[in-house]
Amino acid sequence: MEDARIRIVHESEATGETAELYREISEYFGFGTVPDxxxxxxxxxxxxxxxxxxxxxxxxxxxxxxxxKEMMATVVSWSNSCQYCTAVHANFLQAAGGxxxxxxxxxxxxxxxxxxxxxxxxxxxxxxxxxxxxxxxxVDDIAELHAAGLSDEELLEGVFVASLFNAINRIADTLGxxxxxxxxxxxxx
Numbered sequence: 319m320e321d322a323r324i325r326i327v328h329e330s331e332a333t334g335e336t337a338e339l340y341r342e343i344s345e346y347f348g349f350g351t352v353p354d355x356x357x358x359x360x361x362x363x364x365x366x367x368x369x370x371x372x373x374x375x376x377x378x379x380x381x382x383x384x385x386x387k388e389m390m391a392t393v394v395s396w397s398n399s400c401q402y403c404t405a406v407h408a409n410f411l412q413a414a415g416g417x418x419x420x421x422x423x424x425x426x427x428x429x430x431x432x433x434x435x436x437x438x439x440x441x442x443x444x445x446x447x448x449x450x451x452x453x454x455x456x457v458d459d460i461a462e463l464h465a466a467g468l469s470d471e472e473l474l475e476g477v478f479v480a481s482l483f484n485a486i487n488r489i490a491d492t493l494g495x496x497x498x499x500x501x502x503x504x505x506x507x
Contacts, residue, residue, distance in 0.1 A: 445480035
């Protein structure tokens with residue numbers, strides 16, 4: 319396993335605001351460790367705070383079901399070829415009550431095989447369009463979502479999840495995050 323491509327703050331070395339955020343993140347997930355994506359931005363506590371706040375805004379509450387947001391995060395990550403985020407959110411999808419079949423479909427970008435309402439399928443298809451070429455989203459795309467029964471709040475939340483995951487995927491891939499627990503505290507090289 320390789321380390322990140324930039325220096326990170328390991329949990330055992332964290333102080334100040336980084337240590338406080340690490341405690342909060344670790345308690346939230348209950349894994350006994352901070353997920354690697356947060357460690358990638360740890361040398362800049364203000365970035366760590368933004369990524370953490372964005373994550374909570376996506377997944378704590380909101381108007382979309384958690385499973386739909388995890389499907390969206392997984393499909394967007396798959397579309398971006400971000401193996402780390404694809405694997406993580408396929409696991410989180412199952413932890414949120416999704417089936418192994420749903421996780422497998424999301425991990426391969428098979429939106430048609432996702433066991434969800436049509437309105438959410440269309441929203442996840444929009445998330446793919448946002449990922450691949452957002453500038454091609456049209457007023458007709460938005461009208462189709464409204465006609466399918468999505469509210470403006472659901473639409474905004476879906477676009478937010480897709481957009482933030484595009485940013486998170488870029489951070490993970492650019493800085494070399496490939497495997498779960500890749501940056502887990504261990505003896506440093």
